[in-house]
Amino acid sequence: MLKYTDEHEWLRLDGEVATVGITDHAAEQLGDLVFVELPKVGARLTRGAAAAVVESVKAASDVYAPLDGEVTEVNEAAVQDPATIGTDPQGAGWLYRMRVADAGQLDGLMDEAAYRAFVA
Amino acid sequence: MSVDTAAVPSLRETPLHGLHRDAGARMVPFAGYAMPLQYPLGLLKEHLHTRQAAGLFDVSHMGQIAVRPRSGAMADAARALETVLPVDVLGLAPGRQRYGLLTSQAGGILDDLMLAHLGDHYLLVVNAANKASDLAHLLDAVGQDCEVEALDRALIALQGPGAEAALARLVPEAGAMRFMDARRVTVGDGEAAREAVVVRSGYTGEDGFEIALPADAAVAFTRALLADAGVRPAGLGARDSLRLEAGLCLHGSDIDPGTTPAEAGLAWAIPKVRRRGGAREGGFPGAARILQEIAEGPARLRVGLRPEGRTPVRAGAALFPDEAAAEPVGAVTSGGFGPSLEAPVAMGYLPAALAVPGTRLFAEVRGQRLPVAVAGLPFRPAGFKRT
Secondary structure (H helix, E strand, O other): OEEEOOOOEEEEEEOOEEEEEEOHHHHHHHOOEEEEEOOOOOOEEOOOOEEEEEEEOOOEEEEEOOOOEEEEEEOHHHHHOOHHHHHOOOOOOOOEEEEEOOHHHHHHOEOHHHHHHHHO | OOOOOOOOOOOEEOOOHHHHHHHOOEEEEEOOEEEEEEOOOOHHHHHHHHHHOEEEEEOOOOEEEEEEEOOOOHHHHHHHHOOOOOOOOOOOOOOEEEEEEEEOOOOOEEEEEEEEEOOOOEEEEEOHHHHHHHHHHHHHHHOOOEEEEEEOEEEEEEEOOOHHHHHHOOOHHHHHOOOOEEEEEEEOOHHHOEEEEEEOOOOOOOOEEEEEEEHHHHHHHHHHHHOOOOEEEOOHHHHHHHHHHOOOOOEOOOEOOOOOOOOOOOHHHOOHHHOOOOOOOOOOOOHHHHHHHHHHOOOEEEEEEEEOOOOOOOOOOEEEOOOOOOOOOEEEEEEEEEOOOOEEEEEEEEEHHHOOOOOEEEEEEOOEEEEEEEEOOOOOOOOOOOO
16 A cells, blocks of 8 residues: 655555655655665654655755654665665665554555645 | 745746746745756756866856946046955956955955956946845945946856866857956857856856856857757756855855954955055955954854765754763854765854864764864865966
């Protein structure tokens, strides 16, 4: 199941673990990324609070947690080469995985069609 | 994350606006103008292309002010300008340009600018955000002796090691110019011929030129420059990262009315003739404080900063002497990622005792203290054509 937030994060749910990243639309707006700061494994995230930071040459942007949950894995390859996030934001450029605390929160997110309409 | 895509109405457009749109630029509001932040090539590649070949920047938002002596004698205009600029205006030869500062009574920096002697008038190029206040200041200070006119012209910067060859195809005399030369030239042919001003300088740390020309000639001239395979358009984003690597100040960030020339490391712009013991000592706003500071040394200084890690340290970050100190000793005024250095770079102010290359400090970023080292400026040597 693929879901989107109105803050331009995506998440793909596999069982109770969600993979999270920034959308292709966000990546295009940000331009070349040169640095990413990811949460620590085990960190407890709160929906809507800053969970990661992506930085272009000119600015730093917060990436917010789409749901409550606990970080289970981070994408070390993206830390080593932040450009990956820009070139493949919804694939190899994923940011972190989290165990979702409350699946009911998924109802508040957009599906693919709704997100495409939102950024159109 | 937050993505701002809202169009901002009521912004002024430069004569090259249509060209930016056609090139697919992302436009942003800057000093009341819609300006290109970057083109589809992207900030990083625009920056690197400028260092390797040539980048073309629209800087038409900057203020161009002509100062003409009412008497017809340039020395009269020079003497008038020396009452607001701590510069050797009288000693500036025709066809030459100098960097200068407009100072306040308190000794602060109202603006920084370029001043060119163009034979029968001086041309001042000032920061976009300050052009209205600079014009008012100049009218007040030199308006009795000089006509002061804001020129509504385009301004194009062509920067990089390929700039000379690209410009010389259109303006042959450009090749013979040295760093800080200023020439009046003709661009275009026949009925489209217009007078333009070319100066060999810029804001990137590279060799390059700035070309001031009438709005109705700007599009054709810019298209002709872009027809050179080595020339790519570059936006304000690359302009900022290029000037940061070159250690150049941005007024409003690194210098402002609260900083003085000595603090900013810009005392070199004030020549001996205007300093203590000079033939035309003082006589400009804030002279007492400014000249005392130059003679005795300021309490704080602008420095370069190299973060040890990969995290960019940006404007506003507080600087601490160690990881535990409660009180900051300074702050970052410009910072980001240097594409040519492939590392974060920053500038800021520190007490003079700490403003020594190699001094290790800590910058606070998102609650963490990250180690940074004081570094000499510029971060990379400039490519100016001095001879």
